[in-house]
Structure formats: structure tokens, C-alpha cells
Amino acid sequence: SATRPLISLQGDAAGRRPLICLVASRKRKVSAIINRSFCYPKIMAIWTNQRRASPNERENLRHLSKRLQTFFFLTMAAVASAASAVEHARCHMYRVEPIYGETGPIELPNCMYKVDSVYCEADTSGISRPEGSFCFQMQAGADAELVQRLEARQEQLLKKLESLHSVVQKTRESLSIGMEKGTPSTRQISASSVSALTQSSSSTAPGGAPPLDVVLGASPGRPPFSVWPLKRLLGERRRVLLSCHTHSSVSGLPQRIGDLGRLEAGGSGDSRSSYDLVLTLVWKQVERDCEMMVNPLLQVAISGEVNLIRYLGRLLDPSYESLGPVEATEVDHWLDQAHHGLLHGKNKERQAVLKALNAQLGNSPYVLGSSPSLADIALWSAVLQLDLLSGAPSNVKRWMKTLNKDPKLKLPESCLVPEAI
Secondary structure (H helix, E strand, O other): OOOOOEEEEEOOOOOOOOEEEEEOOOOOEOOOOEEOOOOOOOOEEOOOOHHHOOHHHHHHHHHHHHHHHHHHHHHHHHHHHHHHHHHHHHHOOOOOOOOOOOOOOOOOOOOOOOOOOOOOOOOOOOOOOOOOOHHHHHHHOOOHHHHHHHHHHHHHHHHHHHHHHHHHHHHHHHHOOOOOOOOOOHHHHHHHHHHHHHHOOOOOOOOOOOOEEEEEEEOOOOOOOOHHHHHHHHOOOOOEEEEEEEOOOOOOOOHHHHHHHHHOOOOOOOOHHHOOEEEEEEEOOOOOOOEEEOOOOOOOOEEOHHHHHHHHHOOOOOOHHHHOHHHHHHHHHHHHHHHHHHHOOOHHHHHHHHHHHHHHHOOOOEOOEOOOOHHHHHHHHHHHHHOOOOOOOHHHHHHHHHHHHOHHHOOOHHHOOHHHO
């Protein structure tokens, strides 16, 4: 019939690279055109109708059609395989075969730091250990030399520990740190320092105990003004040195900080060892609260100006804690008010503290009676730092003017607010 496929074999004009076409009907060509890479003689055979073909020609056409189909599918499979190989090579670039046998034996190095196990537990499970293990040799007593080497190594470690202990002992003696009964707490350190300073005389004799050195760190924006009145009060009984320094983290100092530093300039020129108490104030970038350090080896920094006042207040003679439990509790109460209510409080809390202070000053010229106390110094310093005097009640303003006229609390005018001058 006319619907069955026929074959057209056609060569070019030169007789090379013939075209093999699969013809579906008289007017349409379907499937693919396959170019052969070798030459055929020039052949032209076109059948437009199967009726014109003889039986032999039909049989030849069937065989040729099957061969062409087989060749076509083999060619397509080869193209697909080549494309898959290209894609595989693209996904596995720089692939290198292993340079050693993965399944072969691996020789471990045995030239450095090869140590057998030193843990020899009692064998109660009935499991036998290898004869070459360290535990077997120790139990059998066959490796006494190894035990001797271990003992020699332990002796060397003990000697190193002894040398380190001697170095620590010398350092402790040079710093006058007592550690015979264990490391004391910060409170024990403070108590011993206060006791030693209280019992010392106004001048240290040659070869006596070194001075108590207290290092303070404060921000130029929140200067602890209480340091200067406390230094003058402590100076009535003993020799006190106050020195100011600037840390590299601070680029410039305000005018009032420079004026405070000039108060301590031009000292006597004596060495630090000739003083009983040395206060070192370092201006640096810290938080709102100043920091105090007495012994950097055995304590952390103590934060808060009121805690500095408490510590230095225990060095006074008499100390504020020796005045009685009632007065000491009142001092601590107003110190907490200065810290939490003024320095760390918001506007509402500050106004509440100023109102309570105004009521307290309505009954006496000072916070706790007829003479200034540590409570007056703490509140006075907080008011100056925060510039709270402009909106303060009348009793507080009068109290501030009275304190600023006191020689022990006198500061440069640049440190005072206009209402307090």
C-alpha cells in the first residue's frame, strides 16, 4: 500500500557521502538523515509506489530498513553515551586517583612520644591482657627499668614544682602578702590593711611595713569629689599621698579635672615609702561608678564611690562604724540613698531623695547632727556631679553653701555649680 515506508538511497553529485532517507509517503519525509563517513557508488533508487517493486526488491528493502534502524539506534546510543561522559567529566574536574593503597597496611611512626598505658586496673573479669602490654609487664615484674624511668620523671616534676613554689614564696614576701593559712577573702584583706594602718604611727620608720596603696579608677565625667575631703580628714592622723594620672584612653580632661589635679601638685617630694597611705587616682574610661583596687592579686575591683567612702571611712580615727550601731546604720542608709537614688536614679527618684534630704536638714545643719559626716560627703559629691543644686529645695542649697565653705571640703570654683559658690 502507499502508507508503508519506502527507502530512498541518494548520493551526491560526486558520488560521496550518500544520504539515506526514510520516506513515509510520496509527499512527506520523517525521522532523521544520517551521513555516512565512507563513500558509496552513485546509486539512485526511488520507489514512489510499492506496486512497482518486485518481490526481491521488497525483501531487500525490508532488510535494508532493519539495518538502517539498527544503525540509527546505535548511533543515538553512542551520542547519548558521549554526552553522559562529557557531563560526568564536567562534574568531576581535577579528580586524582589515590596515591596509596587504601586497603593496604598502614605503618604507624614509632620514633617519637610513644607511651604505653599507665592505667593498670585489677583484672577481675578473667580477660587476659596481651603479653606486650604495659599492664602485663607491671604485673609480672618484667619491666623494672620502665618503672625507674617513670619514677625519675616524677622526681623531675616535683623538683620543678618546688622551684615554682620558691618563686611564689619570694614574690609573696616582697609584696608582704600573708598566705600561710590559705588565701584570705577581700574582707579579710581590707580588715588587715585597716588594722595595720590604724596601728601605724604618723611616719613609717626605716625598714617598717610598706604604705597601704589604694588605686582608684574614675571617669572624667563623673569625678569622685569625696576623695579630696577624705584625704584631708585622713591626713590629720597620718601621712597621706594623693597622685592623679591620666590613662591613654582619655584624650582630654575638662577644666575642673585639671584644677583638681593642681590641688595636689607641688608635693613635698618625699618617696612613696615615707607615707602611710597612698591614693592613686587614674582618669580613664569606666562606667558611671568609680573603681577601687587595694590588692590586685587577691581581689577584684570594688565598684562605687560610696564603697570607697566606706573603706576610707574605716581608716578614720574613730571610724564611722565605731560610733555605734544606730549612727553607723544611718550613715549606711544615706550612702545608699546617694548611690541608688541620686547617682543611679531617674529624675523622679532624685527629686524624692532631695525632698527627704531637705526634710532632714530642716532639723539640723547637717545630715546627722551638728557636724559633717560621711553621709554629708557622699550626698555633697553626688549633687556636684549631677548639678542638681539649681532645682534643689532651700535647705539643700543652704547646706551645700555651708559645706563649700568648710576648709576640709573646699574645691576649686570650676567644680562648683553657680548656686553653691
